[in-house]
Amino acid sequence: xxxEQTIKTAINYLKEHPFTVIQLSDKEKFHTGMLCFTLxxxxxxxxxxxxxxxxxxxxxxxENSIDLVVKQQEGKRERIILIVESKFKTGLHKSKTPKKHxxxxxxxxxxxxxxRLNHPNLDEKKGYxxxxxxxxxxxxxxxxxxxxxxxxxxxxxxxLKIGGEVTSEKDALILLWIKYLKNLKVIVDYFIENExxxxxxxxxxxxxxxxxxxxxxxxxLNGVFESYRYGLVQQKVEKKLSDEIKKSLKKSCINRNELxxxxxxxxxxxxxxxxYALAMKEMKEKTKSYGVQWQGxxxxxxxxxxxxNKDGVKIIYKKLLGDESLKEPSLGKFSxxxxxxxxxxxxxxxxxxxxxxxxLNKLNQKEIKAIVENEK
Numbered sequence: 001x002x003x004e005q006t007i008k009t010a011i012n013y014l015k016e017h018p019f020t021v022i023q024l025s026d027k028e029k030f031h032t033g034m035l036c037f038t039l040x041x042x043x044x045x046x047x048x049x050x051x052x053x054x055x056x057x058x059x060x061x062x063e064n065s066i067d068l069v070v071k072q073q074e075g076k077r078e079r080i081i082l083i084v085e086s087k088f089k090t091g092l093h094k095s096k097t098p099k100k101h102x103x104x105x106x107x108x109x110x111x112x113x114x115x116r117l118n119h120p121n122l123d124e125k126k127g128y129x130x131x132x133x134x135x136x137x138x139x140x141x142x143x144x145x146x147x148x149x150x151x152x153x154x155x156x157x158x159x160l161k162i163g164g165e166v167t168s169e170k171d172a173l174i175l176l177w178i179k180y181l182k183n184l185k186v187i188v189d190y191f192i193e194n195e196x197x198x199x200x201x202x203x204x205x206x207x208x209x210x211x212x213x214x215x216x217x218x219x220x221l222n223g224v225f226e227s228y229r230y231g232l233v234q235q236k237v238e239k240k241l242s243d244e245i246k247k248s249l250k251k252s253c254i255n256r257n258e259l260x261x262x263x264x265x266x267x268x269x270x271x272x273x274x275x276y277a278l279a280m281k282e283m284k285e286k287t288k289s290y291g292v293q294w295q296g297x298x299x300x301x302x303x304x305x306x307x308x309n310k311d312g313v314k315i316i317y318k319k320l321l322g323d324e325s326l327k328e329p330s331l332g333k334f335s336x337x338x339x340x341x342x343x344x345x346x347x348x349x350x351x352x353x354x355x356x357x358x359x360l361n362k363l364n365q366k367e368i369k370a371i372v373e374n375e376k
Contacts, residue, residue: 028088
């Protein structure tokens, strides 16, 4: 069976799956809840998934803002053994430092670091888990052990060998989840195997031709897979940038969302994107940042505190690219102009990181910064 047919079969199954129909398929809390439900139904999974020895384990969700907590009962004493943060579709987000940690009072830190501060007695190698759909890049994991839904968890669920004459309502629900993850794995594996190659499939049937993006949108997962692709570009861009530009990008990202990062992955209206904002060396009150943003098209932008009616982005565009096919910019707090139309994240993206780095290098010039400073 061809890749196109295999993908189509998996997506068609997921489209009709009850979890998709009732709008739960892309919700990480739902999948974390299913894991909790299954762990408590089949306690052997505490050992096979988390390598926990002994007995007396129970799982619970959303306890003290933690996605999943595993505890062990020892006589009258119950203690937390491990905690799980689930990232089915979203990225890491900011979190205020706990009040008891006075040395970082008032600062924002990564949410997983906050969990580590609150649970310092847990084993760094076994006590913290990051549960995801795609492999988590090393720098985002910190000390957390990464587990993928469609790898270890699916494998251990299948080893339970639930099937045949299912009479238990709980087993019927778990079996539905296993079948969902099994078909989702087909798509996840296809994305991982192809890395940055073109995956812009057009899948045909007897009546129509449909793009992979459209099919994934139909099962509410387009943004999830797009974000994975943008993340691959983000990693390569970071490796190619100078330390000076990295510093500026991190400074601006702190202003935007309180986390140090080189480039910001985002999701709007179900579509993924990536944002690179250069900070001004001497930040004016009314000027925040400027740079490039990629979501379907690559745009040059200037972002200001107040609505701008100036044409700084147009001037910068002319300096960088000349007047060829110049379009009028959109003006406002986020003034932008398209510099590359139809940058499809499903196409071959292996060279996109170099182009983004080239634009950021060109933008990191005194004359460009002077134009941005003049923007009100």
